[in-house]
Amino acid sequence: LAAVAWKAGQPLVIEEVEVAPPPAMEIYIKILFTSPIDVFAELVSRGQKPVFSWIFGHEAGRIVESIREGFTELAPGDHILPVFIRECKDCAHCKSEESNMSTLLRINTDIGVMIGDGLSRFLINGKPIYHFVRTSMFSKHTVVHVGCLAKPPKGPIHIVDALSIGIPTPIAAVLSLAKTATPESSVVAFGLGAINLAAVEGARITGASRTIGVDVNPRRFLEAKKSDVNEFVNPKDYQKSVQEVLAEMTDGGVDRSIECTGNIDAMILAFECVHDGWGVVVLVRVPHKDAISKTHPMNVLNEITLKGTFFGNCKLHSDLPVVVERYMNKELELEKFITHEVPFFRFPASLLPNKISMASGLRPVLVVHTK
Numbered sequence: 124l125a126a127v128a129w130k131a132g133q134p135l136v137i138e139e140v141e142v143a144p145p146p147a148m149e150i151y152i153k154i155l156f157t158s159p160i161d162v163f164a165e166l167v168s169r170g171q172k173p174v175f176s177w178i179f180g181h182e183a184g185r186i187v188e189s190i191r192e193g194f195t196e197l198a199p200g201d202h203i204l205p206v207f208i209r210e211c212k213d214c215a216h217c218k219s220e221e222s223n224m225s226t227l228l229r230i231n232t233d234i235g236v237m238i239g240d241g242l243s244r245f246l247i248n249g250k251p252i253y254h255f256v257r258t259s260m261f262s263k264h265t266v267v268h269v270g271c272l273a274k275p276p277k278g279p280i281h282i283v284d285a286l287s288i289g290i291p292t293p294i295a296a297v298l299s300l301a302k303t304a305t306p307e308s309s310v311v312a313f314g315l316g317a318i319n320l321a322a323v324e325g326a327r328i329t330g331a332s333r334t335i336g337v338d339v340n341p342r343r344f345l346e347a348k349k350s351d352v353n354e355f356v357n358p359k360d361y362q363k364s365v366q367e368v369l370a371e372m373t374d375g376g377v378d379r380s381i382e383c384t385g386n387i388d389a390m391i392l393a394f395e396c397v398h399d400g401w402g403v404v405v406l407v408r409v410p411h412k413d414a415i416s417k418t419h420p421m422n423v424l425n426e427i428t429l430k431g432t433f434f435g436n437c438k439l440h441s442d443l444p445v446v447v448e449r450y451m452n453k454e455l456e457l458e459k460f461i462t463h464e465v466p467f468f469r470f471p472a473s474l475l476p477n478k479i480s481m482a483s484g485l486r487p488v489l490v491v492h493t494k
Contacts, residue, residue, distance in 0.1 A: 125245070125262035127252060128177045135261070140178070141246040144189075145266045146239055150197065151189045152205070152267060155280055157260045177235060177253045178245060180260030181207045188264065197272065202280055204443065207256040208434035209270040223438045228270045230256055230433070238268060273439045275447035282457045283447055290321045290460055291446050293383055295435025296405045297325030309333040311369060311377045312352070313393050314384040315343040317460050318407065320350045322381040327351050328454060335377065337365060337392075350459060369396040376402055383407045387414040394418055399425035406431045 126135040145151045157180055187201045197203065209228030216222040228238065235253025236243050244266040245252035245259070259265045275283060297310070308331040312319045315338040323334050336344065336352040344355045354372070358365050370376050376398030382390050385408030394404045395418060404427065410416075423429070437443055449455040 125178045125252075125259075126180075127247070128175060128179055130175055135179075138247055140252060140262065142262075142264050142266060143244040143246065145191060145244070147191055148194075148239060148269050149191075149237065149244075149266050150187055150194075150269055150272065151264065152203070153186050153188045153264055154260055154262060155186060175253070176250075177255050178259040178262050178265075179255045180262070181205075181256050181258045194269065196269070197274060201274055202277060202283075204273045204275055204283065204447075205258050205260065205267050205271050206273060206434065206439050206443065207258055207271070208437070208439060209268065210439040210441075211270045212440070217438075221436075223436055223442075224433060225270065228257075228268065232256060237266070271439075273443045275444045278447060278451050282461065283450070290317070290324075290457065291437055291443065292432070292435040293318050293322035293381060293407050294325035294328070294446065294455070295437040295442065296381060296407050296432045297322055297379070298329060298435075307332060308379060309335065309373050309377045310379045310381065311335040311337060311393070311396060313337045313380070313382045313389045314386075315340070315347045315352070316383070319381070319383040320347060320352075321460065322383055322407070323347070323350050323352055324456060326379070326381075328449070331379070333373075335369065335372065337369075337389075365392050366395045373398070375399070378402060380404045381407060385410050387411065387416055391416050391418055394427070394429055395422060397427055399427060401426070403428045403430065407435075 124137055125140040127138045127140070128135055142151070187197050187199050187203060189199060190197060207230050208223055209225045209230075210217050210223070211225045211227040212218075214226035216224045216226050232255070234257075235255065236251075237254065237257060243251040243253055245254065245262075254265075258267055258271060308326075308329070310323070310326040310331045310333070312322050312326075312334065315336045319336070323336070326334050333354070334352050335354045335356060336347045337356045337358065338344070338347075339357060339359055341355075341357055344352075347355070356365060356368055356372075361368050377396055378398060378401065380393040380397045380402070382393035382404065387410050390406055390410065393406070394416075397404055406429070437446070446455065450457050
């Protein structure tokens with residue numbers, strides 16, 4: 124069974140899907156838990172026009188069901204995390220300490236087939252159903268390339284599932300890129316959804332003493348306060364610009380700014396609100412494909428650093444297991460990002476992927492299989 128997106132703007136439909144056996148370098152996987160995200164709305168809001176029909180989903184906790192003979196790094200029964208950022212281990216990007224953007228397995232939302240033979244592994248009545256970023260996790264079973272899989276330390280898989288994309292991206296962005304390591308550091312997060320609050324969690328781990336949340340939805344402030352956000356700014360409450368408000372609050376500007384909305388105006392605000400001389404801005408979410416940002420060149424010349432990231436600059440095999448270890452060692456809190464569990468295949472398909480989740484900005488976990 125899988126939740127199939129047949130046409131744009133229509134509800135997902137639970138369908139019987141044939142899953143072809145995996146060829147070399149691919150693995151057949153059973154999904155235990157997945158997290159909803161309105162993928163189509165995300166793509167459309169960013170100006171992309173995906174082809175149909177798709178099986179969406181790119182966050183999940185899974186176990187290996189079967190592998191091709193001769194592949195020894197994983198075994199049936201292994202708990203794994205499939206991730207849309209891959210690691211082939213051979214290209215210049217994978218060998219670099221500064222990049223996680225594999226040349227061979229580069230993410231592409233316009234390609235719905237597997238890299239080995241250019242074919243889909245999903246069929247309905249002989250008609251191919253496309254993969255989403257070669258993961259397709261809104262399905263009981265799927266086939267993925269081995270370069271998309273990490274084998275983390277064992278933990279509660281419905282919690283660790285959150286580390287397959289949404290949570291480690293902003294956490295790693297703070298830990299590896301923003302580097303807020305001193306107790307005096309101030310951090311501002313633009314938007315207070317789950318991804319943004321994960322950036323706050325990264326700031327907490329590094330010891331930043333002051334975290335400021337910017338959001339136009341005051342209902343999110345209460346949940347954010349539980350996640351160690353100290354102060355809040357609602358742009359609607361001020362006659363002056365957000366940049367001016369933050370500069371007055373922080374004696375000239377914040378030390379680190381994390382933008383997790385993908386909104387181009389918020390990106391500009393995030394860049395222009397940091398302190399000159401040492402301010403660092405990290406852009407996490409993907410903007411509209413035609414979006415163009417403008418700021419005065421002096422903002423750069425005044426020694427402000429702007430960084431972008433995919434998956435928090437986190438490498439699949441070497442970095443992601445370390446993030447899981449932080450959770451297992453109780454350094455990292457994940458439970459607070461999960462609101463509740465919902466049986467995926469008994470929930471009305473018209474409500475998927477996530478009309479059930481985002482009033483608070485946090486996410487449910489959808490149960491696909493029970494152990």
